Amino acid sequence: MKYVIIGASAAGINGAENLRALDKNAEIVLISKDTAIYSRCILHHYIGNMRDLDGINFVDKDFFEKNNINWMKGREVISLDEKNKTIKLDGDEVVTFDKVLIATGSRPFFPPIENIHGKNNVVGLKSLDDCNTILELSKTSKHIVVVGAGLIGMDAVVGLLHNSNVNAKISLIEMADRLLPLQLDKEASLAYEEKMIEHGVDLHFTSKVTGLDVDPENDSLINGLYFETTRDDRTDIEHIPADLVIICAGVRPNIQFLENTSIATDRLGLLFNPKGETSVKDIYGAGDVSGRGTIWSVAVKEGIAATSNMAGVERDMDDFFYAKSTMNFFDIPTLSLGCHSAFDKIEGLTVESIREKNGVYKKIAHKDGHIYGAIIQGDLAYTGVLAQLIRLYIDISKIKKSIFNIDYSDFFNIDAEQQFEYRD
Known part of the structure; x- marks a missing residue:
């Protein structure tokens, strides 16, 4: 059996390791455009000179030798032929x-601004190459602008602030009215906003980039951005x-190489079922290539589940919490x-919040006895309970105490193996 995994x-990576554990004799090939293995979750540590390349690597140095995996690094997949079971790489x-896992992840989305592509000083942040470009350009930059205040935008700003070699003025442009608009409400966002301002970052909310100020002497560079800001209906x-x-x-998902195939995709990305199976036999998918905003821990579990099924060991992609973000900016x-x-x-949703004496902020959204979401800031000790209540869809309506004081003892017993077990 020959397994090919696209994406490192x-x-x-976790799928490849799992395949080797399940099939000692198979041929395993891993193809990646990357030439190094690294965690994309902590690229801001690399930008901030807090970690070097070894510090963001998440596998042992002998990973490929130990697992007998042929790593074809620095190679780009051009196309896939599902009928003949072949993959065409750069250089033809x-x-x-025999079976393939598509785990190609995603790439930065550039707003639809005229001539934005091909500018040498406009870069995304998704890969080590992006980081190295940012580090090189930031050495001589006087004005750095980050467009987008989601998790990746926050990573970019915080990384630059930590880098002592960066002496530029940093500005942040965001279309929403706050930082991290998908994850946080205004109050939780404000804690980070105040820290940004303390560090000299200019924040531009309800703002949208509309054009480029192109260098008149070199059209591959820009000198600035034009943007529109909406305030009070103006x-x-x-x-x-x-x-x-x-x-x-x-x-956006990296699925360009699937363009001329019959493998099903939608407007978000690659489609695959809970076993990781795509619409074509022997072709599987896992991770952020789905375009569903998959977090790191879920991508790991999906890679393991998909490769288990590839090897004939039935396993579903379930019990995962997708809309979960943990962050720790400015401590x-x-x-x-x-x-x-x-x-x-969501009609009928009740949202309650509290600011405790120690400054901890808690916000919980619930409906008909079920918790739909929460924000906890300052002390994360309570988050394990909330995650379990949401994941298991536990009805809390019979509990009379404050929703902010619910704990494991209200719903769980300790079983014979000293593990928490849900009590209905």
Whole structure:
């Protein structure tokens, strides 16, 4: 049996390791455009000079030798032929397979701004190559602009602030009215906003980039951005200087090589069922290539589940909590469960919040005895209970105490193996 895995991040690497554990004799080939293995979750540590390449690597140095995996690194997949079971790489090299896992992840999405592509000082943030470009350009930059204040945008800003070699003025442009609009409400966002301002970052909310100020002497560079800001029903066009622009306005799945195949995709990304199976036999998918905003831990589990089924060991992609984000910017730990930007669309949802004496902020959204989401900031000790209540869809309506004081003892017993077990 010859297994091929495309992609060397969370789903691909953990899937490859799992395949070797399940099938000692199979041929395993891993293809990646990357030439190093690294965690995309902590790229801001690399930008901030807090970790080197070894510090963001999440496998042992002898990983590929130990697991007898042929790593074809620095190679780009051009196309896939599902009928003949072949993969075409750059340089017209062809790789055959019996079963393949598509774990190609995602790439930065650039807003539809005229001539934005091909500018040498406009870069996304999704790969080690992106980081190295940012580090090189930031050495001489006087004005750095980050577009997008989601998790990747926050990573970019915080990483730059930690880097002592960066002496530029940093600005952040966001279409929403706050930082991290998908994860946080205004109050939780404010804690990070205040820290950003303390560190000299200019924040531009309810703002949208509309055009480029292209260098008249070199059209491959820009000197700044034009953006419109809406305040009190008034829209103003503004200009901001920039010799480095980092685009963090979302991602798109890496599925270009599937264009001429019969493998099913939708507007978000690759489609696969709970076993990781796509619409074509022997072709599987896992991780962020689905376009569903898969977090690292889920991508790991999906890669393991998909490769288990590839090897004939039945396993489903279940029991995963997708809308979960844990962050710790400026030493302020925060956990978000659920998509808070969508809560106002849920009819009958009750949202309660509290600011405790120790400064800890808690917010919980619930309906008909079930918790839909929460924000906990300052002390994450309570988050384990909430995650279990949401994941298991436990009815809390019979509990008379405050929703902020619910604990494991209200719903769980300790079993014979000293593990918490849900008590209905």
